[in-house]
Amino acid sequence: MENNKIQIFDTTLRDGEQVPGCKLNTKEKIKIAKRLEDLGVDIIEAGFPTSSPGDYKSVQEISKSVSKTIVCALARAVEKDIELAGNALKYAKKPRIHTGIGTSNCHILYKFNSTQEKIIERAKLSVKYAKKFVEDVEFYAEDAGRTDNNFLAKICENVIKSGATVINIPDTTGYCLPEEYGKKIRFLKENVTGIHKIVLSTHCHNDLGLATANSLFGIINGAQQVECTVNGIGERAGNTSLEEIVMIIKQNPHLNFFTNINTKLISSISYLVSDCTGMKVQPNKAIVGINAFSHSSGIHQDGIIKRRETYESINPEDVGINESSIILTARSGRAALAYRYKKLGYSLNKRSLDLIYSIFLHYADKKKEITDKELKIILEKANLNNKNNKILHSSNKKKRIINVV
Incomplete structure (x- = not known):
């Protein structure tokens, strides 16, 4: 043709x-x-x-x-x-x-x-x-x-x-x-x-x-x-x-x-x-719905962080959306949690991540979504509970392509 x-x-x-x-x-x-x-x-x-x-x-x-x-x-x-x-x-x-x-x-x-x-x-x-x-x-x-x-x-x-x-x-x-x-x-x-x-x-x-x-x-x-x-x-x-x-x-x-x-x-x-x-777009609407480029499943998040194409057939930039979104929920895994903290400027070693993840799940089971504010509260709680746990902070970390909200 x-x-x-x-x-x-x-x-x-x-x-x-x-x-x-x-x-x-x-x-x-x-x-x-x-x-x-x-x-x-x-x-x-x-x-x-x-x-x-x-x-x-x-x-x-x-x-x-x-x-x-x-x-x-x-x-x-x-x-x-x-x-x-x-x-x-x-x-x-x-x-x-x-x-x-x-x-x-x-x-x-x-x-x-x-x-x-x-x-x-x-x-x-x-x-x-x-x-x-x-x-x-x-x-x-x-x-x-x-x-x-x-x-x-x-x-x-x-x-x-x-x-x-x-x-x-x-x-x-x-x-x-x-x-x-x-x-x-x-x-x-x-x-x-x-x-x-x-x-x-x-x-x-x-x-x-x-x-x-x-x-x-x-x-x-x-x-x-x-x-x-x-x-x-x-x-x-x-x-x-x-x-x-x-x-x-x-x-x-x-x-x-x-x-x-x-x-x-x-x-x-x-x-x-x-x-x-006044006609709201349904969240799961193809292309323009708020969830069209959002990911909350741990398996999907890990794939997206490694390479966008694993779970997105469309580049969000092609339709005028700057970046995809990693949404933290009880279904999220360690990779997504570490990624979100990195966006906030915190680099976590494995031990730190394991500790914070267990606290994170406790919070996530009670809420639909974990915000940046709550991530900082979880971080403080982890430090209080385990003073020997080292959490590296870097406020000038270069941002990744995927936007985290």
């Missing part, structure tokens, strides 16, 4: 904001949008202009504030929606309208009380109308994950003829298995006339915890764009996590994909989005 750039379409400000309790004002959205541009995303979905005057204003102001990145606005297959999206984007240097309609039998029958033929007609008309405002029009086939592949191919052919430049294949309910979703993308690549003229996009939800896996199988099978959010926030269980799909691509060069993302900025934008939205 030849080297292939994967476009990163960030929808943190649109789909990401649809989380209950998450509300961003225009100022916060502009701040995040600028950071997304610095991060290197290819497309920023700035909002859904018809949803509220505030969202319209946010799309408009982001359009003024962003210069290098495509700014996208969502619109249903409704003329009023598309017109508002076009007007909100009038200041954008690279505008895109993202319009579409549900294509699964469930959506056609129960949401629209319609037929496949009428849905195809609405899809064609929406793309044609959007082309009156912008050249770059993305079409979404909502609930494509549960849409019959033959009908999906038919609607894709029609919107391509109508002028669509990007086609989005959403797994709206997180229903698909990775292999199934990949086969759907491959089917479209092989059976849709004109598919080579457009960019095929993934948009996967995480209801079954498969959003990132489905996006990965999508690009392996021919998709050239991934729609995702910072920290994986979004409707219900969230969307494909930007940091996860980007780092999978970066850490697996055999895939022969690349992105424009400056991964060293991932951690900082994760903090920004979490702070602005």
Whole structure:
């Protein structure tokens, strides 16, 4: 497979904001949008202009504030929606309208009380109308994950003829298995006339915890764009996590994909989005969780101290985290304890370490984590209990690469 750039379409400000309790004002959205541009995303979905005057204003102001990145606005297959999206984007240097309609039998029958033929007609008309405002029009086939592949191919052919430049294949309910979703993308690549003229996009939800896996199988099978959010926030269980799909691509060069993302900025934008939205990142979240580069098991700590790669497949510096963390708990061993003391400036001989370790375990069994302050208390206690025990102190010890907290 030849080297292939994967476009990163960030929808943190649109789909990401649809989380209950998450509300961003225009100022916060502009701040995040600028950071997304610095991060290197290819497309920023700035909002859904018809949803509220505030969202319209946010799309408009982001359009003024962003210069290098495509700014996208969502619109249903409704003329009023598309017109508002076009007007909100009038200041954008690279505008895109993202319009579409549900294509699964469930959506056609129960949401629209319609037929496949009428849905195809609405899809064609929406793309044609959007082309009156912008050249770059993305079409979404909502609930494509549960849409019959033959009908999906038919609607894709029609919107391509109508002028669509990007086609989005959403797994709206997180229903698909990775292999199934990949086969759907491959089917479209092989059976849709004109598919080579457009960019095929993934948009996967995480209801079954498969959003990132489905996006990965999508690009392996021919998709050239991934729609995702910072920290994986979004409707219900969230969307494909930007940091996860980007780092999978970066850490697996055999895939022969690349992105424009400056991964060293991932951690900082994760903090920004979490702070602005009030959506805390779960501690064990891949890449950006507080525990992602923390180690408390004695076996793991000993390995990390000897060589980082023993228990970390990602260098924390690659995502903007200066150093890994050795957390002292009752599961920690002597190597981690000696390492932490060395960071404080104390070099312990074997006898000293054995004595202190027994006292340390007594403390650790009562607490979740031992702090630097408590390490000094343990040190004093060891000296009081055994005056013959020699503890060497060196306050100017050179610090190791791994940060100990």
